[in-house]
Amino acid sequence: MIRDIEAETMPREDLRALQLQRLQAVVERVYHLVPFYRRRLDEAKVKPEDIRTLDDLQRLPFTTKQDIRDNYPFGLFATPMDQIVRIHASSGTTGKPTPVAYTQRDLDNWSELMARTISCAGGHRGDIIHIGYGYGLFTGGLGFHYGAERLGAAVIPVSGGQTRRQIMLIQDFRPTVICCTPSFALYLAEVGQEMGVEFKDTSLKVGIFGAEPWSEAMRQEIESRLALDALDIYGLSEIMGPGVAVECIEAKKGLHFFEDHFLPEIIDPHTLEPLAPGEMGEMVITTLTKEAFPLLRYRTRDVTSFDYAPCICGRTIARMQRIRGRSDDMLIIRGVNVFPSQIESVLMETKGLAPHYQLIVDREGQLDTLEVAVEVDEAVFSDEVKGLQNLAKSIERQIKDYFTVSVKVRLVEPRSIPRSEGKAQRVIDKRKL
């Protein structure tokens, strides 16, 4: 169902006019309220009044995750703290999280967008929604929570973990909609099967899955094993959280991108030049309505393409294709963002460990696994088995403490990690996405 007929089915010309008006307002705001942006715009010799058409967007500077990090913790907030009512954070790349903020109006918009999202995926007032995304600094749990309440659905705020208990709740509370990561959905199917649960006999009709990349093949599997319609949702905390784009249950063909609040572009990640509609490249997003944490041309590093043709569901807003990969080396392991450089910095904390390692990502059953191969050199070598086993265990513990993700450390001989052109190939991703 289309919750906001006006916004979601607007003629594209009207939509572009609205986007331009909002873009002008956001550039004006950040120029006056965020010293970082004033500096950047001055450097680029752009004044807010220079933004006369949507094409002028390309004159604006990009914002990167590094920029947010450089202004840690609150340097990019555009409102004083007494206007801010919520702070979330995503996992950072240097041990520090990336904080984001919301005013009351931001939360209202987010709730509304999430209500649109759930509607688009086939949820209604009267549904019972099982939220299996984590609650806390992560935007997944609370984002869905507020949207489901706005929609008028009954929320079961389960959060992550305790798989068997979640299955019991699904059987007893009879939710009609479930939201979690796609890998957790498959894990539920597996554990449910062990417990003798027939998912076709449960009340579940719709699943809204995201926070990690997944494939069409995975959709088929989830749909057949959980006996529901599985929809892909996209979002990122820097932009807002979940609710940036979602598939419609009618077509399941691309994620409707809420263009009245977020302005997407596709660029070539090397030349930084914009690509033609339909071409695949790195997605860049400008927030159009955010008050506390507006971002200009934020480089998401997610690789996708856009289809601007109207959808059979009636929506005119553009459709983003499934995320195809990353334009940097970030890995998403069970919903947690992991950069190889972070693993490296953890390894370097062990005195004497060689800076040669390789990350092998795989999927065992339904869960992502991460193996870290570490070269053993003389500084850490021991002629006793327990010495080397303790070394491996201590690295595993440090990585777990840092990322909350369990890894297996495998000790390998020096120079056994293949190097191409003198540079080690750091990541082998064996998952079939």
Next chain:
Amino acid sequence: MKVEQISVFLENKAGRLAEVTRVLGEGGINIRALSLADTTDFGILRLIVDKYDQARELLKEKGFTVGKTEVVAVEVPDRPGGLGLVLQILAQAGINVEYMYAFVQHSGKNAVIIFRFDNLDQAINLLQKEGIHIYKGEEVYRL
């Protein structure tokens, strides 16, 4: 009284042990004793060789991770209860054996056992006091 042992880190994959023996063989180095400790992922090869420094250089050149450990070579009577006697002496003194392995060759009528202790000097003093023969490094390399 201490013997120098080479230890080599080996990944658990086919041909690694053969590679070590090939390198040493081509370098004219004779392996006097060896033991291999293995886990699911890796192994540790421990070697006593006739030319320690040369062996170490050759293996390092080939990119192996090579360690050096001091061990003790103990003469043990080659009869039932011979090893038990030595171990009992150590146990009573509370000395822990990290690992041990037997020498291939006999010394006269007796066996030679290589021991690694957490406290080498204490173990050597104790065994000598009990009249047990400990080999000098040069003797062992020449056995």
